[in-house]
Amino acid sequence: MSARRQLSFDDLGTPLAEATLVVVDLETTGTDPRADAITEIGAVKVQGGEVLGEFRTFVDPERPIPAYIASLTGITDASVAGAPPIRVVLPMFLDFAGDAALVAHNARFDISFLRAQAAACDIGWPRPQVLDTLALARTVFRRDEVRDHKLSTLARHVGASITPDHRALSDARATVDVLHAIIERLGPAGASTLEDLGTAHRRASPVQLRKKHLADAVPAVPGVYQFLDGSGAVLYVGTSRSLRSRVRTYFTAAETRRKVLDMLPRAESIRVIECATPTEARVRELRIIAREKPPSNRHGLSPEKAHWLRLGPGTEGLRAARLARSEADGSAQIGPLASRHDVEPLRGLLTDAVLGRGAALETGGGRGRTVEGGHRARIRRAMLEDPQEVLDHVAARMRTHVAAGRYEEADTLRRLARTYLSAARRASRLRALSAVPLLIAARPSTEAVIGGRGWELLAVRHGRFSGTTLVPSSKDPLPFARSLAMTGAGEAELAAPLCQGYHQEAEILLTWLEGDGVRTVLTEGTWQVPARARFDADHLARRFARTAQSAEA
Structure with a gap:
């Protein structure tokens, strides 16, 4: 008879009484995280039923708030006047949340907005564990007990101490009471850890249960893990600060990604590479993915494929490039860009900013078009050193659009300017380190x-x-x-x-x-950390504000 293995803390999970949770709620200008903006963030940090702190702030959406949204939430343009923008607020919120799991009612909505804004602001998203009280409530409170699972209904049903009113902090506080009621219901059913709570509304699939033994020998150290098929080919690669904790989640109901669930039936073993630090693990993960090209990975498969906006040497103009080249010949490039579709709009933006409105149409976009003398030097400066000329051009055009009520056109131009700033900032950092x-x-x-x-x-x-x-x-x-x-x-x-x-x-x-x-x-x-503020998005906001001052003068 084999000896019974003693469970480690990694096997047991994080006891709910010790887990730190941040319950968050957002108010926004609409429902599309790619096109709409956050107007208010409210959050409550709790542990073991005790409130540890609260976070609440208005957020300047940098656009008008639709009338129906203002009517629903009570948040108007005047409410957010003078409030910090999301690029300032989001790091503050992430610092408040720390390593805690995030909780929200209909978490898909709130978390998608936070992730979208992090990406737009070039802020790293920490990928916290996320709990959805809506999904949990549907498991705990059946329809014969409550008529629906709206936050207001649940708050009233559990006797919440505050009534949700479409304001971020009060809704977050109400969600805390709903969460505690859910935990009280699930406790007798065996939900004693954070991991149990995260999967209480789901069940592991038969293949996950059948393959669970593959994680038995994985150590609790930083490193890289590789799922292998019967012939030893790499199916999927990942990394974690604790390999055991991370790999175990692939065999629980918490894992819902289709690419992983499709991969598991073919997995026959797991190979790990222990690393001294998480940074080493992340680098080794990228290199293995680039070399092995696992079918279930997406990101990092072809790092050699990139898109750049390049100003050629001599009198060559701006064009798309797939390879970054030496700039010793007087050329310049910015990127890598998120998409090849960004190349032409950026070429037009830089050309119009330096040569005048409509210059991009006059010079054309084909290879071989030229940019002469001083104009070329100004474009190169905007790509490598100083965005002022481009941002002044953008701010003036945005002010014209806003004055005419063309807010969507102003927002499109703002997003293009942010794409330019991001590409120039990425290139400046890579240029400095590669040297x-x-x-x-x-x-x-x-x-x-x-x-x-x-x-x-x-x-x-x-x-x-x-x-x-x-x-x-x-x-x-x-x-x-x-x-x-x-x-x-x-x-x-x-x-x-x-x-x-x-x-x-x-x-x-x-x-x-x-x-x-x-x-x-x-x-x-020589190593000098590139000045991050050189191509900071705050420059555009300040220059746009100056256009209003100029108009008043």
């Missing part, structure tokens, strides 16, 4: 180090990951840095302008290098 032969930096470690606290060292060669190690705080990090400098020299042979072909990897490293507490230990060449 450094060797950079070794240190920051306070977020991982366990012998002796308690310590340093995480990272070595980068021309924007490529070269090595990493953890150093106890009691040790001098310099000898460890010198040891790192002797490894990974072959990475330099793969260097490319603007990290062409490995820009996703470089951006992971840049995010690390821009973190709090980072110190440079060793360098070859």
